[in-house]
Amino acid sequence: MRGLSRTALTEVEERFNTAAATADLGALAEELYAVADLFDREHGLRRGLSDPSRPAEQKESVLRSLLQGKVGDATLEIAVAAVRAKWSKAADLPDALERVGVMSAAAEAESERRLDDVEDELFRFGRILAANPELRRALSDPAVPAERKRDLLATLLGGKAAPSTVRLVTQAVVHPRGRSLETALEEFGWIVARARERLVGVVRSAVPLSQQQKQRLAAWLRTTYGRDVHLNVEVDPEVLGGFSVRVGDDYIDTTIAGRIEEVRRRLAG
Template sequence: MADTIVSGMAGRYATALFELADEAGAIDSVKTDLDRLSALIAESADLARLVKSPVFTADVQLSAMTAILEKAGIGGLAGNFVKLVAQNRRLFALPQMIVAFTDLVAAKRGETTAQVTVAQPLSDAHLAELKDTLAQKTGKDVRLDVSVDPSILGGLIVKLGSRMVDASLKTKLNSIRHAMKEVR
């Protein structure tokens, strides 16, 4: 975990939660709860607005988040953490806190995440092959964060740490177009 850097206010909150969860032996349950909350925020425009908007008072945010956490079955450290964040008027940074916490958990487990962009969804066999190839290259367990972007036409773009491999058809076609312009 020493090589994982989380910075800023969101990083400080995430580090504090991570250390508490580690001491309590509850890293997995906290991560599961935060992942569930993150999915809820992504699915609901109203919840995303509640989290991001400075218009709502701390009391309104706290009571709304308490009800949402209760309904979602999120309690314990994760629930108390979200309530504290709402009380402190830092709910706008909750998504970044969740990402930073996930990064700390991955570092502790020796995992890394690769952002993969594809033109169309990959089959399970292709995902497994890509995951295995990246694991062999990095020597770590690799988690894939796959997004679909039809504008790349074909191929894929892989971002792993500070490295990026762009094997998209769109980039190859652009390279050919630029080469053809130079020939004229």
């Protein structure tokens, strides 16, 4: 992406990083794919919601009327950020939503410690396609119904691949979006590999953090580490005010309980 779209994509990815912190990542991926598919099918809607000359508030209102109650809060929040952004061309809008859908599937795999598996499985599936022209034709043929393709993938991958891999391959097969199957798998593999560059922060707080608090925390951690930090927020009633964050081996404790313990250690010393 270039120009306005590059900036817009950054904004959408940042919103994803905060909105996905407490979401069901698998469901989020599926919903983001569905919204991207909606914009692919409805050309007039896509043009209207990606038009940089239209007020952002107006585009947000239209989107909310379409999606409210049909998708989860995280999906809606990310989609709103996408339509409020300014895009160089209309096609970049669904591209961005699919991209963060892939990021969500990668984050799901990361949370299950299966990111290595997903990378390997995407690569191996690409090799299987290369070695089986008939399978490739069946999965690429637009005349074959989507449900039949899903059934075929379930037979091929069910119980043999990570859920995230199945989501990604299914998206590539059922919604090629003008790409060859090989190209789609390569793009998804690149995004999954890029997920390794992102850190994961585990946040413990007595109460759920507000969206503004999560955004501020994510921005501070990004500045501190020079990389995006995916936040997993855990609500723990034993935390007495404040919150703690663990990023790798680093531990940041702003809780009252942590401060009390620190005082105790100093007095004991």
